[in-house]
Amino acid sequence: MTRERRSTISGLYKRSLAERQAITRDWADLSAKDLQSLEEGGLALHEADMMIENVIGRYSLPFGVATNFLINDIDYLIPMVIEEPSVVAACSFAAKLFRAGGGFQASSDDPLMTGQIQLLDIKDRDRVVQIIEQHKAEIIDKANETAGSIKGRGGGAVDVRTRVFENTSIGEMIVVHLLYDARDAMGANAVNTALEHVSPFIEKITGSRANLRILSNLSDNRRAWAEGSIPASALGNKYASGPEVIDGILEAALFAELDPYRAATHNKGIMNGIDALLIATGNDWRAVEAGAHAYAARDGRYSSLSRWWKDGGGDLRGRIELPLAVGIVGGATRVHRLAQTALKILGVQSARQLAEVAAAVGLAQNLAAMRALATDGIQSGHMRMHARQLAIAAGAHTEDVVAIAKQMKEEGEIRLERARELVKQRKSRT
Numbered sequence: 364m365t366r367e368r369r370s371t372i373s374g375l376y377k378r379s380l381a382e383r384q385a386i387t388r389d390w391a392d393l394s395a396k397d398l399q400s401l402e403e404g405g406l407a408l409h410e411a412d413m414m415i416e417n418v419i420g421r422y423s424l425p426f427g428v429a430t431n432f433l434i435n436d437i438d439y440l441i442p443m444v445i446e447e448p449s450v451v452a453a454c455s456f457a458a459k460l461f462r463a464g465g466g467f468q469a470s471s472d473d474p475l476m477t478g479q480i481q482l483l484d485i486k487d488r489d490r491v492v493q494i495i496e497q498h499k500a501e502i503i504d505k506a507n508e509t510a511g512s513i514k515g516r517g518g519g520a521v522d523v524r525t526r527v528f529e530n531t532s533i534g535e536m537i538v539v540h541l542l543y544d545a546r547d548a549m550g551a552n553a554v555n556t557a558l559e560h561v562s563p564f565i566e567k568i569t570g571s572r573a574n575l576r577i578l579s580n581l582s583d584n585r586r587a588w589a590e591g592s593i594p595a596s597a598l599g600n601k602y603a604s605g606p607e608v609i610d611g612i613l614e615a616a617l618f619a620e621l622d623p624y625r626a627a628t629h630n631k632g633i634m635n636g637i638d639a640l641l642i643a644t645g646n647d648w649r650a651v652e653a654g655a656h657a658y659a660a661r662d663g664r665y666s667s668l669s670r671w672w673k674d675g676g677g678d679l680r681g682r683i684e685l686p687l688a689v690g691i692v693g694g695a696t697r698v699h700r701l702a703q704t705a706l707k708i709l710g711v712q713s714a715r716q717l718a719e720v721a722a723a724v725g726l727a728q729n730l731a732a733m734r735a736l737a738t739d740g741i742q743s744g745h746m747r748m749h750a751r752q753l754a755i756a757a758g759a760h761t762e763d764v765v766a767i768a769k770q771m772k773e774e775g776e777i778r779l780e781r782a783r784e785l786v787k788q789r790k791s792r793t
């Protein structure tokens with residue numbers, strides 16, 4: 364069922380910052396405190412001092428919202444924290460294209476994390492595997508002694524598997540995988556605690572030595588995927604017809620599928636969107652990055668995280684699938700007020716829903732990049748915001764930034780020296 368509110372807020376970029384804040388406030392019923400946190404950055408210096416070591420300050424980044432997202436018939440405004448120009452605009456534009464095809468269909472696995480215990484000094488490999496298999500239930504029970512509130516919410520350790528590495532340079536190695544349902548948390552702490560708690564028991568029953576006990580970021584039991592189509596009619600521009608643009612995009616997609624050099628950049632574009640959402644919501648984006656790239660190489664050659672094809676009606680269809688270990692409780696989501704505000708704007712009810720939204724955002728970002736690259740190139744869009752950044756770097760007053768950027772773009776001279784000259788001219792006039 365479609366919610367009444369629609370995220371198709373046209374021309375949001377043309378509104379003033381205050382108007383954009385007001386629209387977002389009304390969208391998510393933000394409190395005065397939420398709005399204040401958007402102004403102040405959501406983290407006091409003394410709170411930052413509690414988060415990491417040797418704190419000397421805080422570091423701000425722009426917080427924007429992407430429009431037009433329709434995922435599983437629900438409208439979303441996507442909070443995005445990112446320093447790179449064009450990403451938010453491109454994401455919103457691509458979401459509009461997907462919307463013309465009915466929006467995204469997204470789904471996800473149960474939130475199953477994978478924890479690893481490295482067993483060494485193995486005397487009888489097959490016997491150790493057998494013992495672990497026979498004691499599965501006890502291992503799970505032991506691991507769950509530390510599960511606390513996650514267990515209360517229906518999560519905790521659910522399965523134990525073994526992987527054998529024969530005759531390595533350090534002898535036989537058996538890796539025990541503990542599958543752990545993290546519910547709405549990312550789960551790193553819960554999993555690592557469980558692994559450290561259960562490993563003496565595993566050492567005792569197997570007579571081996573546990574070396575590393577740590578979660579795996581290749582959380583391929585915790586994937587999300589998103590799919591959607593774009594009508595050919597929505598893809599044409601004044602230089603190329605819709606079917607021609609689709610052909611260009613399919614050529615670009617195949618390039619990324621076949622060539623790791625291109626796949627790395629293609630996937631970087633996908634992660635532009637996903638990371639921006641993960642940073643906004645206080646998630647460990649490095650963990651997701653690690654998992655995404657490892658997953659992209661799962662067949663032995665690094666490849667694209669997305670697949671694109673033409674459907675029976677000649678429209679473009681795309682699909683993305685990647686591990687998305689994200690949470691809506693715990694970690695920085697608890698401490699950082701902007702992470703809480705971002706989750707409020709998003710309105711997701713579970714970690715799985717957040718993962719599904721993230722997958723859709725990645726697919727949208729990917730479409731936007733390929734469409735731009737396969738048509739006009741990405742530089743023209745990039746240059747508008749780049750020109751603004753140069754104007755700011757040249758010391759322009761806030762009210763002059765847009766005009767100076769526009770003039771440089773019209774002159775075809777987007778350079779710091781030119782920005783400085785224009786700033787000087789304007790300052791001498793006042």
Ligand code: MEV
Nearest residue numbers: 628629631632732733741
């Ligand atoms: C730039 O941040 C991302 C792109 O390079 C992605 C791509 O090439 O697909 C535009």
